[in-house]
Each structure stands twice: as C-alpha cells, then as structure tokens.
Amino acid sequence: MVAHPLAPPNARAARSTGGGRDEVILAGAPPREPPSDRLAAISRGEVIPAEVHPELATEEHVLRVQNLKLWYGEKQALFDVNLDVPKGQVTAMIGPSGCGKSTLLRCVNRMNDLLDIVRIEGDMTLNGDSIYARDVDVIELRKRMGMVFQKPNPFPMSIYENVVYPLRIDGERDRRVLDEVCERSLRGAALWDEVKDRLQESALGMSGGQQQRLCIARAIAAEPEVLLLDEPCSALDPIATGKVEDLIQRLKGEYSVLIVTHNMQQASRISEYTAFMYLGRLMEYGPTEAIFTNPKLDETNSYVTGRFG
C-alpha cells in the first residue's frame, strides 16, 4: 500500500480492494497535483507499458526480461516488467524504496526461488538462454553470473582463496591457473597493488571498501556474462564508494553490469543506461543522461528532481 508520490506527507494510503489490487486513497489535504493518467492506472492495478527510449533498440543485449511478474504470497511486487540489458555497459536501476529493484535483480540469478512464498510468471534470457525454463540447471546458471551485495561478504579465508573460490568449487586444481586468475581478477578489481604482498592473509582483516572490491574480484574471477550489483556502496564511506565507482566504470566494455542503487548521483556518474522503477513497474528506461536531464515522463522527472521517493 502506498501514498501517492505527489501527495503531501499527511496524505495516507491505501486500502486493498481485493483481487491483488491496491486502490490509493488519499486522506487529509488534497495532493499538490492530480495524479497523472499513468499513476491513476497504476493505482487501479493496471499494467502500463514502459517508456523505453529508442537507443536501447540499437544495443546488443546480454539479458532480456520478458513480461516478468512476481508475487510474495498474495502481494504482487513486479508487474509485467520488460527490460533489455545492454552488453558491455553499466545499467542502473533506480526508484523509491520498495519499488522492486532488488526483487528484479534477485530474479536474474533465481535467488527468489529460495523463498517458498514467491511465485513468478514470465521469463528472462541470458545470452538467449531461458533462465526460468523447467529444465534449467540453476547451479550452472548461477556460474554464468556474479553477484555483489550491499554488505561486503568475504569468506573467512585468505584473500587468495576468496578470489579463486568460484574456480575451486568448479574443480580447478592447477595452481598456475589459480594464480593467474587471482592476479587478473585482483587487477581487474583495482586491488592487486594493495594486497599482492598479503594474499595469504585473512580477507576479514581488510577495510570495508577493500572487502567490497574483493567481492567484485571474486565475482569476476569466473568471467561472468553479467555482473549483478545490489547497492554495492551502501555500506561504504565516500572514499571507498569512489573507488568502487571507479572500478565499476573500468569494468564496462569487458563486463555487462546491472546495478541497483538508491543514489541518483551514483547512477548518473557510472551508468550508460538507467531504468526508473515505481511500484513494481518499469516506468522509463533510456540513456542515463536523458533520464536525468530530459526524461519523457513527468513521473521520472518528479523522481529524479527529488520531488518524491
């Protein structure tokens, strides 16, 4: 249940009208502006097409989300999301808290499968291969992607073993291969010079920012087809955040990155494309500069100029 985004703070939302729909009811003072047709349709639970900028059609896509719907129990969290993620670029997902960004990201590596209450319809493809087809081997699928979470989660083992972990669990034993991958991944994660003399020390002794770059090194060790980043800087200080942002920009070209961020400056600094989500819908999707300076939808404009969210 949500308040209308343009409503004043004392306007309270909403009551369920059954059938999975939420009708927005505004209490207190009237909203500053009437809801747009689009927001009114959303409040009636309708599916609305996203405003997708034509530049997306010129890209090659690593990941395609097709009519994806997701429910947590009775509550629908994603509504017919269609989103194509370009290859070799950084794509940011922005939107107010609870709009479904992390849920969508977790659908890519099927982490939501771990929750009994989740029901999913629609599909996604990774380089043309279905992610949700019945015969998909989820373990194999997950090896094709890397994921980094809000809080750094190094394993309680050495820096070296953290980085080569994806290869170890895949049965790689050749020390030369492991050494090469360790160095390449740490260089790729802009961490090599800082840790090359202490590879056998525990990763838990690193700073938070270093730990997060280590997690990125681990995520790229197996050369994933897509790198999923769920607010990777939210637990970091500004200096560590800057280093991770520099790193993400260095990764583009070689890796396809899909990042969830609350931080609009961050999205504008590091991404080529930005997807604006709202209430489980993809609202607008296009080149980052256009989304932030010349969006097509009033709702996007309201959000990126800080009028709600």
Ligand SMILES: Nc1ncnc2c1ncn2[C@@H]1O[C@H](COP(=O)(O)OP(=O)(O)OP(=O)(O)O)[C@@H](O)[C@H]1O
């Ligand atoms: N495990 C869960 N069980 C039930 N509902 C959930 C679960 N996870 C998320 N939700 C609900 O799904 C909706 C989308 O949540 P999600 O975390 O994907 O949003 P978000 O945009 O990533 O938010 P934030 O920016 O705050 O992380 C929210 O209404 C949330 O309460």
